[in-house]
Amino acid sequence: MTTPPKLCLVEDDPIMGESLRYRFELEGYRCDWFKSALAAQAHIGISDYAAIVSDIRLPDMGGNELYQQLLDEGRTLPPAIFITGFGSIGDAVELLKKGAADYITKPFDLDVLMEKLHLICRDSSPQRETLPPTLGISATMRRLEQTLCRVSGHNATALITGESGVGKEYAARFLHHCAFGDSRQHPFIAVNCGAIPEGLMEAELFGSEKGAFTGAVRTRHGVFEQANGGTLFLDEIGDMPTNMQVRLLRVIQERQVVRVGGETPIPLDLRIICATHRDIKQMVTEGAFREDLYYRVNVVHVHIPPLRERREDILWFTHQFLSEIDPENEHYLLPSAEQQLLQHDWPGNLRELHHSIERATILTPEPAIGASAFSMNGEQTEDNPDMSGDLHNRLMNYEYQIISETLHRHEFHINETASELGISRKNLWEKMKKLGISKQD
Template sequence: METAGRILVVDDEPLIVKLLKHNLEKVGYTVYSASNGREGLELLEAEPVDVVLLDIMMPEMDGMEVLRRLKAAERPLMVIMLTAKATIDTAVACMKEGAHDFLSKPFDMDRLQITIRNALQTLSLSRQVEHLRSEVAEKFRFDNVIGKSRGIKQVCGLVAKVLEVDITVLVTGESGTGKELIARAIHYRGKRKDGPFITVNCAAIPENLLESELFGHERGSFSGAVAQRVGKFEQANGGTIFLDEIGEMDLALQAKILRVLQQREVERVGGHTTIPVNVRVLAATNRNLEELIKEGKFREDLYYRIAAFPIDVPPLRERRDDIPLLAHHFLEQSAGDCNKRLTGFTDRAMEALVAYGWPGNVREMENVIARAALLATTEEITCDDLPALQHGLTTGPAPSLLAAESIVDLLPKEDILPFEVVEERIIRHALNIAAGNVTVTANRLQISRATLYRKLKAYGIEA
């Protein structure tokens, strides 16, 4: 038995209406009926309907006019057209006006039920997509941004200014400050919100693969290119591409990114034709690009292209007023994830949170609170539940994990190990202390995320 589906039959032939109503109700559908187009439109105002079975040839108002009115009203339903005089031209005209399908009379009842089932599945997917879009839009509303500090309010103010303008935005700030969240807010609250949002982490992809990842490649263009591949810029067409960690990109690829920004077209690796793309480019970095320009590691012309509208996200240590708000927010999330009743923090625990340097910023705090929620044995988080903070309660960056007392237990006392073995042990030790957080680990080891990603891959370490 069908458990879902409300069907409206609109046909001026009583026998057809009676036949359809009988057969569809028998398999569980709720069926309404109308004898003409005007009556059908009036019924739609009063009853929720999923699928309309609509006859084309009717007096006063034919089915095509009803279909046009339904399309203009943007009603969330599927329309299946019915006619005794089927032609290809009529079918094409119906589909152009937005009909889901087209059936000829007399129709096979089994085929009709399959068509209705397909229409309901399509409608369900459409509603799910709309629901997800609404959830995403709600998630990235400005009044949902957690923080009351002057710094975070300034960031929100700048974001509001670029929502309806396709200007290139460069989001700067330390790792873990929420640069990607800012980029997503710009996309999902802006005029391109119905288009794709494509993220590329320039630090996490090896240099020899990044060009193919961004621009795609043709079959046979290099060893392993067994099929054509569409790049991220093409995938983002009509929406936004977010180039995270753009400061890690090599100079040769920077030149190609500059060309895309100037010409609004890409060329796949191994290809000979250009492909136009309509994308908004957002970029982010935790590096000082002006210093990289002086060092000859970043193109000045590209910098001025991507930094048309810069937004700097302050580190968490510079907006300590936000720490209690963020801590309670993450605790509420973590309590739900681990199915615990957690009411808050002891005074000493909150003092420790506020005093800590947060080198990994908001991302580190989220991980620290998640771990504390798992460790907690009471309804309040205590200092004992925050072991990561005991490595450095400081108002500045946390101390490096390369201090001798941090690694002495990792090394044999009477033997000399190869450097690679020592390095791997240090990285594993650092990851363990940082609860697997790559950003925090890189910060405390005082290396870039790109360098750490390469070493993780070289040593086969998963993080």
């Protein structure tokens, strides 16, 4: 079944936005509706949109300015149609020169807009010469994607190396997708070799017959059988005991498996991808990893560099994770937050980044996420005041963060800040005085 095209709608007017979204869904499209340019900016060029429909006049940033910023960031943009209620033909023409697909002026006929969209989506989305990025936007990761796509045409065993958390399973899944697409007939089975107790590993990997050992009350299919016809991802293969390495080598060589307690070989037709954060070559030298197995699993070797060596991927993954954690698009990052993320070295790589985004989303009640939402390993910064001490001091520090962040976001407009915080102007002034907050902060 073909997935319906997805549209990106950027419209701050609630009535217009609701009407457009309803019509789009009625016509069979999926639709993400953003009420501000900043919220949309976090997703355009990252999510797989067939087209953008955006108002030119938005409260936080003009649609033309948004489009220019996205181009400056080097994002691959889908076709865009811009709406204006002010007859700004000049702006619309400039957008067309920059690559926008079309524009339409208010009031407009919805049928006319739908005709434009049908034409755009029919001509653009099904056959893209360049796939959207999956593993990152850095040149390193784009080249790695190309390598994996080439490898997918051959059923060679692959070894993916890199520090913990760099995204080795993401790469394995990408390779699987290149080979098999989204077909459920070709399973992707992932197993962490370091997480299986040694006494259970043989049965977990190769399966067991009923009665093979105490507690084996039924026949069990191991992960090799489960992955038959698809891909088996053996993560942390460097943690595999030596006796299991011998059996794994035999399975890879013979392309068949015998269950524990069984005698009948079961033929295998699957792709095997291994991964480790260890230096396998050094382990071979030290005798901790079999040399013959090393050459078997290392037919194709892909190394993923740490996040600190490809910083252009940090914000790309940040927005990916934010979209995944907050599918309703209720949060977006302020520039100060993005700068904070870019300055961190991310020793835990993508795993640490995902945790930080999830934590910030949970702990930030307002839509805008500022730098104060990110505490990198307990670091104390100007945007992240000390949270130690008794409850009173902690509450004051947290109150300082919230009020200071909100004031800066509204450029110290007292009315707007007080309104967002739900307090009076007088109360806000008193709190600013008590907490020592001034415009110079």
